[in-house]
Amino acid sequence: MKLSRFGYYFLTLVILTAVSIYSCGQQSQPTVTNAEKDIFNSTTNDTVTIENDSLEYEVIIIDPGFNTWLQSIARPRGFYSQQFLENRNIQFVNEWNRRVMMPQTYNSNLYEMQINYTSDIDYGYEVNYQIYNYFIYFQRKYNQRLTGFIPRI
Structure with a gap:
C-alpha cells in the first residue's frame, strides 16, 4: 500500500503525538542515592522538634x-x-491536607493528620527550612509526589 504525501505526513503526526503523550505521562522519579537508601531503612529513633517559641508553634517529626x-x-x-x-x-501543606481528607484514596498511614500552616504567619527561616526538608525527605523516602516538582536535593 502506497501512502500519499498527505497520508505520510498524517501518519507521522499521529506517531509523534502518541510518543509525546506517552512521554508526558511518564513521571520522572528522583534518583535516590545509596546513602539515602541506608538512611531510609534506618529504624533508629530520630525525632526532630521544629519550633518557634515566639509563635508558640511546635512540630514533632517522628x-x-x-x-x-x-x-x-x-x-x-x-x-x-x-x-x-x-x-x-x-x-x-495544601496537597498534604487534601490527602489527609481522602483516606480512601491516599494511604492514611502516610497522611495521618492535617498540618496547620498558613502563609500569613512568619514562622521564621528555621521552621520553614526544616518543614520544607521534611517534605522532600518524605517524598523521596515514600516515593510520593506532593506537587508537580520532582523532590530533589
Whole structure:
C-alpha cells in the first residue's frame, strides 16, 4: 500500500503525538542515592522538634532517619531563601491536607493528620527550612509526589 504525501505526513503526526503523550505521562522519579537508601531503612529513633517559641508553634517529626538525612543529605541552611521555602511549603501543606481528607484514596498511614500552616504567619527561616526538608525527605523516602516538582536535593 502506497501512502500519499498527505497520508505520510498524517501518519507521522499521529506517531509523534502518541510518543509525546506517552512521554508526558511518564513521571520522572528522583534518583535516590545509596546513602539515602541506608538512611531510609534506618529504624533508629530520630525525632526532630521544629519550633518557634515566639509563635508558640511546635512540630514533632517522628520518622526514623529524618534528622540524619537533614544533617547529611539536605541542602545546607541558607541555600534557599525564606520566600522560596514558604512558597513551596504552602504548596506541600495544601496537597498534604487534601490527602489527609481522602483516606480512601491516599494511604492514611502516610497522611495521618492535617498540618496547620498558613502563609500569613512568619514562622521564621528555621521552621520553614526544616518543614520544607521534611517534605522532600518524605517524598523521596515514600516515593510520593506532593506537587508537580520532582523532590530533589
